[in-house]
Amino acid sequence: MTKIFTTILISMVMSMIVHGQGSIKPGELWPDSEGKHINAHGGAIIMHKGTWYWFGESRLPRGEQDRTRYGVGCYSSKDLVSWKNEGLALRVINDTSSLLQPGCVVERPKVIFNRKTGKFVMWFHHELRGQGYRAALTGVAVSDNIKGPYRYIRSLRPNAGVWPVNFTNEQKNYSVTEKDLKSWTEEWKQAVRDGLFVRRDFEGGQMARDMTLFIDVDGTAWHIHSAEENMTLHFSELTPDFLDFTGVYYRVLPGESNEAPAIFRAKGKYFMFSSGTTGWKPNPGRLSVSDAISGEWKATGNPCRGSEEENKITFGSQSTFVIPLNQKKDIFVYMGDRWNPQNLADSRHIWLPVEWENEMPLIRWHDEWDIKGIK
Ligand code: DGJ
Numbered sequence: 488m489t490k491i492f493t494t495i496l497i498s499m500v501m502s503m504i505v506h507g508q509g510s511i512k513p514g515e516l517w518p519d520s521e522g523k524h525i526n527a528h529g530g531a532i533i534m535h536k537g538t539w540y541w542f543g544e545s546r547l548p549r550g551e552q553d554r555t556r557y558g559v560g561c562y563s564s565k566d567l568v569s570w571k572n573e574g575l576a577l578r579v580i581n582d583t584s585s586l587l588q589p590g591c592v593v594e595r596p597k598v599i600f601n602r603k604t605g606k607f608v609m610w611f612h613h614e615l616r617g618q619g620y621r622a623a624l625t626g627v628a629v630s631d632n633i634k635g636p637y638r639y640i641r642s643l644r645p646n647a648g649v650w651p652v653n654f655t656n657e658q659k660n661y662s663v664t665e666k667d668l669k670s671w672t673e674e675w676k677q678a679v680r681d682g683l684f685v686r687r688d689f690e691g692g693q694m695a696r697d698m699t700l701f702i703d704v705d706g707t708a709w710h711i712h713s714a715e716e717n718m719t720l721h722f723s724e725l726t727p728d729f730l731d732f733t734g735v736y737y738r739v740l741p742g743e744s745n746e747a748p749a750i751f752r753a754k755g756k757y758f759m760f761s762s763g764t765t766g767w768k769p770n771p772g773r774l775s776v777s778d779a780i781s782g783e784w785k786a787t788g789n790p791c792r793g794s795e796e797e798n799k800i801t802f803g804s805q806s807t808f809v810i811p812l813n814q815k816k817d818i819f820v821y822m823g824d825r826w827n828p829q830n831l832a833d834s835r836h837i838w839l840p841v842e843w844e845n846e847m848p849l850i851r852w853h854d855e856w857d858i859k860g861i862k
Contacts, residue, residue: 544594664683693715747807
């Protein structure tokens, strides 16, 4: 008993030393209340009844052979600094007839609450066992309790058999296909902008890789995903129960190769942090702005304000989410991942305060900062 008590006490003190009380140290190990680095990557945070919940990829630690111990991790906190491990909210299903079987890939999970149904809905990027990143599916799961367990419903490619709202009749009827063009030539890039892959994937459904969810002021939920071979983002409307797609979707920044979208609303506008497409390696951060979620998104450049080297790699991170700390006061926190592809569980969390300049958000590096101080 005394041993357990001493272990817990040491872990709590460790957590306070490494992450202070209220202090965030981007890039350092971030121990949970048991002293283990928080295993919730490509994640997001949601507040429910006065508690913050962090959902993210729970990656198998290096050397772990048991693939059934994989899924979406959930952590809870009252102050966004000290986190309690709540276990796996969604776990792979130990059954080879399930698409969610061990060996599949679950990335960038996001959870939202549906006020009408009273249910928590999780969507995630889902790749199938042994198929690399070819499947490009999105999976959905549901739970009555925020911490789960979430019941896996299905995985799909969205919007099969429907055209994007902002797709012209001319674009629908182009006859050029992939076979006619050499990849990455100017002609090919133009064809991609003109919907080459939208037409290719029309019947089977559009690709869904890196993703996020966003609930607009009118309560409509949007599933935002890298589609068209990661060349174009699709903003796809979810049904009122958040469990399916309505078929209403918009192409955003066609041909611009955006991944890692993270959306927030501030100052009457919609902002999106995103990245380019360089696998696990960080690249220059991107910021885009729009007057409406389904409006005309405009890329405005790199939101990082560091040295040239730091800006080129977004301070060694890739965006995953923006925490609305105090929406009324425009206080937000940038959440990113510093991936370690050799040991994904060890990937570090890069949290930085969103700062403002000329009504535009930006991020600066801080070795250590006090999250309580910015509220
Ligand atoms: C970049 C994505 O943003 C990550 O979530 C992950 O899918 C890697 N690519 C895999 O290379």
